[in-house]
Amino acid sequence: MVNSPSADAPVWSIVGPLSAHFAMLSLMAIGGGVVMVAPEMQRYVVDAHHWISAEQFSAAYAIAQAAPGPNLLFVTLVGWQVAGWAGAAVATLAILLPPAALTIAMMRLSTNRAPGRFGRAVGKGLAPISVGLVFATGWILLRGGSGDWSAVAVALLAAFMVLRTTINPVWMIAAGAAAGVMGLI
Amino acid sequence: MKISPLQLFIAFSQMALSGFGGVLPFAYRALVERRRWLSAEEFPKLLALSQVMPGPTICNLSVMFGYRGMIALPIAIVLVLGIGYQQFGDLPPVRRALAGMSAAVAGLIVATAVKMARAMPRRIAPICLLALAFAGVGVMRFPLLPVMAFVAPAGILLAWRERW
Numbered sequence: 001m002v003n004s005p006s007a008d009a010p011v012w013s014i015v016g017p018l019s020a021h022f023a024m025l026s027l028m029a030i031g032g033g034v035v036m037v038a039p040e041m042q043r044y045v046v047d048a049h050h051w052i053s054a055e056q057f058s059a060a061y062a063i064a065q066a067a068p069g070p071n072l073l074f075v076t077l078v079g080w081q082v083a084g085w086a087g088a089a090v091a092t093l094a095i096l097l098p099p100a101a102l103t104i105a106m107m108r109l110s111t112n113r114a115p116g117r118f119g120r121a122v123g124k125g126l127a128p129i130s131v132g133l134v135f136a137t138g139w140i141l142l143r144g145g146s147g148d149w150s151a152v153a154v155a156l157l158a159a160f161m162v163l164r165t166t167i168n169p170v171w172m173i174a175a176g177a178a179a180g181v182m183g184l185i
Numbered sequence: 186m187k188i189s190p191l192q193l194f195i196a197f198s199q200m201a202l203s204g205f206g207g208v209l210p211f212a213y214r215a216l217v218e219r220r221r222w223l224s225a226e227e228f229p230k231l232l233a234l235s236q237v238m239p240g241p242t243i244c245n246l247s248v249m250f251g252y253r254g255m256i257a258l259p260i261a262i263v264l265v266l267g268i269g270y271q272q273f274g275d276l277p278p279v280r281r282a283l284a285g286m287s288a289a290v291a292g293l294i295v296a297t298a299v300k301m302a303r304a305m306p307r308r309i310a311p312i313c314l315l316a317l318a319f320a321g322v323g324v325m326r327f328p329l330l331p332v333m334a335f336v337a338p339a340g341i342l343l344a345w346r347e348r349w
Binding site for chain 2: 025028035037039040043047055056058059060061062063064065066067068069070073074076077080081088092096117118120121122124125126127128129130131132133134135136137138139140141142144151152154155156157158159160162163169172173175176177178179180181183184185
């Protein structure tokens with residue numbers, strides 16, 4: 001069994017702050033999806049609260065990415081590792097509901113209205129920040145794993161293959177798993 | 186055209202389950218090309234709206250179009266895998282496999298970031314904003330909130346003044 005350092009704390013003392021923090025982050029994920037708030041989630045559950053380890057966080061991300069479906073489901077796994085079924089439910093709802101409510105409200109309010117000058121400036125001004133945060137996610141996932149040169153080599157190879165070929169990315173994950181089992185990482 | 190909730194559920198489940206490493210290309214094929222529920226003009230409009238809104242892009246698109254199928258089955262799969270990880274995650278081969286998967290996934294994310302960066306104008310202001318966000322949150326591990334409180338207004342102001 002993978003040990004959860006948070007196993008002794010009462011569940012409500014974790015799911016309360018966890019849901020509030022994830023709900024706030026869900027509203028900050030503009031332009032890059034949950035990938036861009038992953039570093040902050042990792043800092044919160046690993047560094048600030050020590051609920052799970054960096055290795056567990058990276059594993060949750062890798063599992064969710066390898067499984068079919070939207071990769072935001074790593075949030076479900078993180079919640080589950082932190083506080084069991086309650087954590088999984090609360091983390092998932094916290095990441096989905098606030099943006100969904102906002103989206104529905106926006107659709108009720110304005111149908112097909114083009115954004116004004118300020119709206120365009122927000123979109124344009126935040127875009128490079130989202131890209132920087134997605135880079136940050138790649139960086140912290142690499143550091144959360146073994147982080148040595150062989151892991152960096154696998155990451156660079158996977159990035160290169162995705163950028164230069166049309167191979168389905170899921171094969172890169174499978175190849176990474178194989179390299180790991182063979183002891184290359 | 187009237188689409189039943191069941192049809193929606195099936196269509197979004199199919200999309201979600203075929204979407205290894207991102208669902209968007211499958212969403213386009215299913216919604217526009219195969220089922221013709223959206224026209225080629227409507228899809229990018231809805232997508233643009235769901236990208237400006239906070240939250241996972243594909244889920245915002247799904248909200249506008251039928252949510253549950255996108256989430257229900259994938260969540261079950263991911264939880265089964267998570268339980269497997271909790272049971273067997275300490276076994277050395279599983280641990281090594283996951284370390285390898287994490288490294289590959291980190292590479293995939295970097296590739297996504299590179300693709301996004303390529304679409305950006307090569308000007309000093311956006312490059313500085315990108316670097317500040319990466320260094321602050323990724324390398325220095327500062328909390329996201331203070332970093333955003335600094336770079337977000339700077340980015341919006343620079344974009345407003347048309348500095349790139």
